[in-house]
Amino acid sequence: MSTQKNVRQPADVVEGSEALRMDADRAEQLVDALNTDLAATYVLYHQLKKHHWVVEGAEFLDLHVFLEEAYEHAEVFADELAERAQALGGVPVSGGKALEEHAPVSHEGQDVYDIRTSLRNDMEMYGDIIETLREHVELAENLGDHTTAHLLRENLEHVEGDAHHIEHYLEDDTLVTEDAVHHE
Numbered sequence: 225m226s227t228q229k230n231v232r233q234p235a236d237v238v239e240g241s242e243a244l245r246m247d248a249d250r251a252e253q254l255v256d257a258l259n260t261d262l263a264a265t266y267v268l269y270h271q272l273k274k275h276h277w278v279v280e281g282a283e284f285l286d287l288h289v290f291l292e293e294a295y296e297h298a299e300v301f302a303d304e305l306a307e308r309a310q311a312l313g314g315v316p317v318s319g320g321k322a323l324e325e326h327a328p329v330s331h332e333g334q335d336v337y338d339i340r341t342s343l344r345n346d347m348e349m350y351g352d353i354i355e356t357l358r359e360h361v362e363l364a365e366n367l368g369d370h371t372t373a374h375l376l377r378e379n380l381e382h383v384e385g386d387a388h389h390i391e392h393y394l395e396d397d398t399l400v401t402e403d404a405v406h407h408e
Contacts, residue, residue, distance in 0.1 A: 255314030
């Protein structure tokens with residue numbers, strides 16, 4: 225670790241952006257919202273990654289591929305959120321403890337659950353994130369930050385799409401017969 229002690233900007237200070245014509249008061253509200261979304265997205269990312277690693281069963285390959293795509297979506301979104309927070313004159317939340325403290329959602333823990341339970345946990349987290357993103361789109365619009373609103377709205381579409389796919393996986397229609405499940 226570096227011994228340099230010159231802090232350029234404390235993590236809890238939002239400066240605003242002269243270039244973006246965003247004063248510190250409005251920027252602070254937006255950065256707080258973006259950091260909340262960033263933290264939630266990373267919690268989701270880690271849970272999806274876990275499920276990608278441990279998924280088993282007849283639908284293994286489909287779910288393994290889907291979960292990889294879903295956590296990649298989350299990773300891209302997290303990067304966009306962090307870059308926007310920085311552009312607004314804030315400091316993106318980072319580090320496990322800080323992310324956990326800022327997140328409005330909780331990771332399911334270290335245990336491995338059956339895939340239906342895991343996917344239900346994911347869908348619940350997606351639902352909470354969707355509600356928060358919708359609130360933050362409205363906040364950004366109300367504060368006149370159409371770029372942040374657009375970023376959040378665009379990613380909300382991906383989040384809703386992934387949640388909808390999980391909903392389909394949880395339906396009771398399957399090609400796997402009851403006999404096949406009991407003979408494995």
